[in-house]
Amino acid sequence: MPPHLIPNPLQLLERALDQCGEVIQAISANQADWPTPCAEWTVQDLLHHLVVQDLHNYTVMARGNNVDPKSATATVGADWSTRFADGAAMLMRAWAVADLSSQVALPGGGEAPLRSRIGLQIAEFTVHSWDLAKATGVHVMLDPVLADQSLAWSQRVMKVDYRGPDKAIGHEVRVPLNADNYARLAGWFGRNPLFAPGPKAASLK
Template sequence: MPPHTIPNPLQFLGNALNQCSEVISSIAASQATWPTPCADWSVQDLLHHLVVQDLHNYTVMARGHHIDPMASTATVGADWSTRFSDGAALLMRAWSTADLSAQVALPGGGEAPLRSRIGLQIAEFTVHSWDLAKATGVPVILDPVLADQSLAWSQRMMKPEYRGLDRGIGPEVQVPLASDAYTKLAGWFGRNPHFQPGPRAASLR
């Protein structure tokens, strides 16, 4: 199986988006300023990243184009749950009409099938679902299948040079082999699996 291939990729992406939407819809407005496992990002910052940047950019990517760097000039606003759901539906519509076998340019040169872009999106929404659930303590049970798939994909694709303080992914945090799927995923993405939710959690990161 080629390293970019994921069985039923759009089903996985749809599940990841639904899970993220469930977490976001459970977040209270009073939690917007709470810190998250993403260094220096509050809940509001992470919601902005997901709603304004990721959903827009990934829809552009699904259409075979390069991302729009101006997307970050917008703001997420207060109705982040509706905006995420609307953006997720738009993203899935873009993918549903895409030719997944079409060749698209890679940032470093060369080409790959359009479907190769889906793995990144699945992992992004899965990891950030954990980030937001961990930051706020919302009672959402996260799907371990998504974590397993995201970890397997990212371990194949993520090179050491992708890590760094300026890239949002820190050094891997070692966790016990018997850890659950999301603890392993969080550690791989440089998160503190023991992060505690709440407005004073910043000192525990």
């Protein structure tokens, strides 16, 4: 791909955050306990993960530091849309002043440029936008470019030993060859693209 056509990763991250924020804003309070394509997580659980954990941890990462998993202890509360918007703005401010070429420590040892952390964040917010939209049935047009970028990134970095019970993601779910961008992304991340939205009792019928 010619250099002038390669998407700016921080612009893609901002688009992923905007998209996720749009989905979150459309979710109603009575959907908080609905199940999601993320096994054993309700909508409320996933919102907590995004608002309290991801936005905090990713801001720490954008500043060149490693995450302390015990540091984010708040609860999401009821005004999750405002909390997400505020956290997303803080994350983008951190990236705006970051030296993307600076070297940062990798969890397993070694170093990599700070910019290498952006792909994870794009994929995380893109996949979870689909999770929440699928779980609640909200009508938000999801950006196919973000799905393509997230799938390409994850297929480069995701190892087989990341998958399985009690791992970061489930086993890949095979989808038809003509499946759309988000169905392919969801399947790669171990989600069921045919997940049906609704309260738990309805989903068990």
